[in-house]
Amino acid sequence: MVESLLSFFFVLLLQFVFTGILYHREDQLVYRPESPASSRVYVPAPSIFSLPYQSIYTVSGDGTMLHMFFISQPEDRVKKVPTLLFLHGNAGNMGHRLQNVAELYHNIQCNILMLEYRGYGLSQGSPSEKGLYMDACAGIDYLSSRTDINTNEIIVFGRSLGGAVAINLATKPENSQKIWCLILENTFTSIPDMAALFFGLKFLQYLPLFLYKNKYLSILKVQSVTVPTLFISGLTDTLVPPRMMQDLYKNCKSSCKKIIPITGGTHNETWRQPGYYQNICTFLHELRENPPTRVTSGHWQIDDI
Numbered sequence: 001m002v003e004s005l006l007s008f009f010f011v012l013l014l015q016f017v018f019t020g021i022l023y024h025r026e027d028q029l030v031y032r033p034e035s036p037a038s039s040r041v042y043v044p045a046p047s048i049f050s051l052p053y054q055s056i057y058t059v060s061g062d063g064t065m066l067h068m069f070f071i072s073q074p075e076d077r078v079k080k081v082p083t084l085l086f087l088h089g090n091a092g093n094m095g096h097r098l099q100n101v102a103e104l105y106h107n108i109q110c111n112i113l114m115l116e117y118r119g120y121g122l123s124q125g126s127p128s129e130k131g132l133y134m135d136a137c138a139g140i141d142y143l144s145s146r147t148d149i150n151t152n153e154i155i156v157f158g159r160s161l162g163g164a165v166a167i168n169l170a171t172k173p174e175n176s177q178k179i180w181c182l183i184l185e186n187t188f189t190s191i192p193d194m195a196a197l198f199f200g201l202k203f204l205q206y207l208p209l210f211l212y213k214n215k216y217l218s219i220l221k222v223q224s225v226t227v228p229t230l231f232i233s234g235l236t237d238t239l240v241p242p243r244m245m246q247d248l249y250k251n252c253k254s255s256c257k258k259i260i261p262i263t264g265g266t267h268n269e270t271w272r273q274p275g276y277y278q279n280i281c282t283f284l285h286e287l288r289e290n291p292p293t294r295v296t297s298g299h300w301q302i303d304d305i
Contacts (some may be wrong), residue, residue: 011056012254017115026128026212027126027213029175031123031127033127034118035091039096040121041091043121044095044098046098046114049102051098052071053071054069054070056068056069056142058207060125061133062134064134066116066135066138067122068113068114068116071101072081072111073171078218079149081150082108082111082153083140084156086101086113086114087136087157087159087166088114089268090160093121094116101114111149114134115139128214129214129215133165136156140179141180149285151263153180154178155179155180155181156169156179156182157285159187163188163214167221167225170182170227171224171225176225181228181283182230183232187240187305189247191214191217210296223252226254226255228257228287228292229252231249233261234267234269235263235264238266238267239267258283286301
């Protein structure tokens, strides 16, 4: 009996020690702004893909200076096309996504604002969950203030960690009113779910939330998302299981939602697969053909035509 109790308390102690170490190392696991090593000093510019751009600095809600690239369509189209706010994943900087962005620019024919989170690239500060949420708000506020774009068609695109940031952005009424639609790609349900998967320890999924420094509870937050939402799921994603995208899709409360499974799509390069851009264009076309209408509660409903 005594030995059983000692074994129980020893296992319990090990769990507390492990979770304590996990809490203090979480930022290193979740945020990787220095991978590769030059990512904090060199940000490739859109000009390497012959894209016209402005290098812009804006201030986040707490005064943190953020670096952004605004890539615009030619003058005769800039006000007629959608504008996409691009929220990238957890490693490197926004410049490492330029090939994908160049293809979005040409295939979707949209303006693009590439936002660099705090602690990434040339932006100031250190990354945190609250900070990244604040930075996304700064990005959409910046777009809403521009007079040279169609602010009725702002797309928020988030991949991986960026998807979690995008979901949070869309849950806030003051932000959702500015969002035409969301595009979420290969994003996860929550950090506790990812921790359990990454370490192979199911109990991590059920730990009290205060033991997690970063939570990103997208599976709960997506239940408050009512803007039109496209889910793009790479079926050969070995980092974020495709079932997580299915769970997010099922829990999303938008009356206008669609999930696109991409055969052969990996976590970082689903955009290289055939039909990727056509699927996005089709979703946007359908949205224009049958536009949702906001009701007084701030939710959306589909108009029958």
